[in-house]
Amino acid sequence: MNIAFIGTGVMGRGMASQLLSQGHQVSIYTRTKTKAASLIEKGAEWKETIKACVKDVDAVITMVGYPDDVDDVYRGKQGLFRYAPKGSLLIDMTTSSPTLAKALYKEAAELKFRLLDAPVSGGDIGAKNGTLSIMVGGQAADVQAAMPILECMGEKIIHQGVAGAGQTTKMANQIAIASNMMGVVEALRFAEASGLDTSNVLKSIETGAAGSWSLSNLGPRMLKGDTAPGFYVEHFLKDLRIALEEAKKLDLPTPGLEQATSLYEGMLENGMGQLGTQALYAYYQNLS
Amino acid sequence: MNIAFIGTGVMGRGMASQLLSQGHQVSIYTRTKTKAASLIEKGAEWKETIKACVKDVDAVITMVGYPDDVDDVYRGKQGLFRYAPKGSLLIDMTTSSPTLAKALYKEAAELKFRLLDAPVSGGDIGAKNGTLSIMVGGQAADVQAAMPILECMGEKIIHQGVAGAGQTTKMANQIAIASNMMGVVEALRFAEASGLDTSNVLKSIETGAAGSWSLSNLGPRMLKGDTAPGFYVEHFLKDLRIALEEAKKLDLPTPGLEQATSLYEGMLENGMGQLGTQALYAYYQNLS
Numbered sequence: 001m002n003i004a005f006i007g008t009g010v011m012g013r014g015m016a017s018q019l020l021s022q023g024h025q026v027s028i029y030t031r032t033k034t035k036a037a038s039l040i041e042k043g044a045e046w047k048e049t050i051k052a053c054v055k056d057v058d059a060v061i062t063m064v065g066y067p068d069d070v071d072d073v074y075r076g077k078q079g080l081f082r083y084a085p086k087g088s089l090l091i092d093m094t095t096s097s098p099t100l101a102k103a104l105y106k107e108a109a110e111l112k113f114r115l116l117d118a119p120v121s122g123g124d125i126g127a128k129n130g131t132l133s134i135m136v137g138g139q140a141a142d143v144q145a146a147m148p149i150l151e152c153m154g155e156k157i158i159h160q161g162v163a164g165a166g167q168t169t170k171m172a173n174q175i176a177i178a179s180n181m182m183g184v185v186e187a188l189r190f191a192e193a194s195g196l197d198t199s200n201v202l203k204s205i206e207t208g209a210a211g212s213w214s215l216s217n218l219g220p221r222m223l224k225g226d227t228a229p230g231f232y233v234e235h236f237l238k239d240l241r242i243a244l245e246e247a248k249k250l251d252l253p254t255p256g257l258e259q260a261t262s263l264y265e266g267m268l269e270n271g272m273g274q275l276g277t278q279a280l281y282a283y284y285q286n287l288s
Numbered sequence: 289m290n291i292a293f294i295g296t297g298v299m300g301r302g303m304a305s306q307l308l309s310q311g312h313q314v315s316i317y318t319r320t321k322t323k324a325a326s327l328i329e330k331g332a333e334w335k336e337t338i339k340a341c342v343k344d345v346d347a348v349i350t351m352v353g354y355p356d357d358v359d360d361v362y363r364g365k366q367g368l369f370r371y372a373p374k375g376s377l378l379i380d381m382t383t384s385s386p387t388l389a390k391a392l393y394k395e396a397a398e399l400k401f402r403l404l405d406a407p408v409s410g411g412d413i414g415a416k417n418g419t420l421s422i423m424v425g426g427q428a429a430d431v432q433a434a435m436p437i438l439e440c441m442g443e444k445i446i447h448q449g450v451a452g453a454g455q456t457t458k459m460a461n462q463i464a465i466a467s468n469m470m471g472v473v474e475a476l477r478f479a480e481a482s483g484l485d486t487s488n489v490l491k492s493i494e495t496g497a498a499g500s501w502s503l504s505n506l507g508p509r510m511l512k513g514d515t516a517p518g519f520y521v522e523h524f525l526k527d528l529r530i531a532l533e534e535a536k537k538l539d540l541p542t543p544g545l546e547q548a549t550s551l552y553e554g555m556l557e558n559g560m561g562q563l564g565t566q567a568l569y570a571y572y573q574n575l576s
Contacts, residue, residue: 098482121496135492158492161484168482169489176475176498182544183467187460190531193538194386194456196449201457204423204446208409209519210464212500231497243478250481253575256470259547287541 002057003149004029004084006050006073007094008036011120012063014127015093015153020044022152029053051083059089059149066238067096074104086112089146093134095119095174095235097242098167099249101137105163114142117163119170120154123230131155135173137165171246174239177214179256182263184215185281188222198223222281227272233280234273237264291437292317292341292348292372293332294361295382296324299408300351302415303381303441307349308332310440317341339371347377347437354526355384362392374400377434381422383407383462383523385530386455387537389425393451402430405451407458408442411518419443423461425453459534462527465502467544470551472503473569476510486511510569515560521568522561525552 001024005016008030019026020042027045029052030036036046047053050073054060060080062073070092074080080090090113092101101117108115116138126132134154136143143159150157160169187210191201202223206216221227240261247254267273267283275282289312293304296318307314308330315333317340318324324334335341338361342348348368350361358380362368368378378401380389389405396403404426414420422442424431431447438445448457475498479489487508494504509515528549535542555561555571563570 121493121498123497133492133496156492156495158488160488160492165482165484168484169479169492172475172479172484172489173493173496173498175478176471176493176500176503179471179474179544180468180498180500183464183471186467186535186540186542186544187464189540190463190535190538190542191457191460193540194453194460194534196453196456196460200446200448201460204421204444204448204457205409205461205464207444208414208421208461209411209501209505210409210461210468212464212468212502213497214500215464217497246482247474247478250478252474252477252481253572254474254478255547255551255575256467256474256544259543263543284541287543 001025001059001149004054004057004060006030006053006060006062007064008039009063010124011127013039014124015061015063016044017042017128018130018152019149024152027053027057050078050080054080054084056085057088059091059146060084061149062090062092062094064094067100067242070094070096070100081107081111081113084113088113089142090115091118091146091149092116093118093120095170095239096167098164098171098246101167102164105138114139114145115163116142116146117166118150119166121170121173127153135160135166135169137161137163137167168246171239171243174236175243175254175257178240178260180212180214181277181280182260184212184219185222185284188219188281189284218278221276221278225282227275227279227282229274229276231277232273233264233267233275233277236277237261237268237273240264289313289347289437290345292345294318294338294341294348294350295352296327297351297353298412299415301327302412303349303351304332305330305416306418306440307437312440315341315345338366338368342368342372344373345376347379347434348372349437350378350380350382352382355388355530358382358384358388369395369399369401372401376401377430378403379406379434379437380404381406381408383458383527384455386452386459386534389455390452393426402427402433403451404430404434405454406438407454409458409461415441423448423454423457425449425451425455456534459527459531462524463531463542463545466528466548468500468502469565469568470548472500472507473510473572476507476569477572506566509564509566513570515563515567515570517562517564519565520561521552521555521563521565524565525549525556525561528552
């Protein structure tokens, strides 16, 4: 298929690369051309504008930063609602607001686009290897039509419901992670402050009822003082803010999410936004 | 070996049963004789007093309820420090206070007992199948001597350090679980309130970065409204109170643990102490 890919950050690069290696024609548009170099080498065509990028494509994938960026890419003067071919599939894979996803879907449908929200989990490794989990919201027929594309990028692709359901599922994912990060940090700090051999403690606790992806994957990085970003604090915080806002709309109490969000807000205020989320371990030193 | 087993609740029963089936002589003492019936059938000898139970044994295992019970079983007028054979191994497998474990160890050493703190994780299933994770604190030589006994009950047995280190490791385990329970509950409630198919949401999120033992094992019970105890709220709360107290002694900030503990305190106040910890899902209905 002819596919336009908008946004080639660390996630987008891996995903677009999968599309290329599975034989799709991919044109790309991104704000920083240097970020597209490796894709251009692999055969992607770089375009100067969204308008040029989406000319005659069958589908457009967007993987940008914040909900405002999504809004701009779809509704902006240079955006997809103006320039994408009528009838094309528009697939927003950015983690963004469920409310925005629903609103965009409605407008897209009126304009005869087939819009899906399809955020992912699995990180840069999952993107690179085409093993992402993809959570999809939208019309069943459109999900079916998008499957050959989504299957290039993900292993577990689940249609979660109508427009917005993909984003809502991703928010549930982030809500589960948020509180667990506090648990992992507090457990390991407790072990360390007690003078135990923390790697032995990890061995005792990671396979039982305390076990989690974060404990096994981020715990060792915390203990080594490795704060390099797998997933940026500032991006996680974006997600948590959206989740809190949506929870409020639903009138749901979320004391754990609130506590975790306020810690990550503190990290941002302390200049830690571009560290990995596991730097929460270091940030706890600042608390009293 | 001749082993005395004190405390045959749901965990103790499974553990003592493993000792019996692996050829040890087991005498048992427990407050409620009916709870010992299945063990007596398997060949355990029931005794009326601790004094009678520990006569001529090589080792004593204690698996009781609260730190006060541990205190009483060891230091009480009818207790082990008075009646256990000098030189015997005393192994407290109750989840209890690290501070108490250290104090008991000191007294035990003066009285020529070889005391270990060796709490477990893995639940009633792990106890029944002999697959517990056992976190051990005490002298290395005593841990070695206890290994043939511990290996009957557990698969992962790690010597975590000096007296108290087993309990400290178990506290780290409970701290990790505490905050994660909030995350799991809030994520699933968010999905449910948003009108999604929660079992599909679980499928999307449980194998990625949000994945955890609690999400995969307790999540489905939460969604079914199954509040039957695997692990009692009141026992978990006991652990969380100990953990909070120890964290305060270490001057460690634990906002997640504090939040989770206050929720479980609320459950106890609302008569939910004898439900399983996953009933937190139902309790969230009471919050606003």
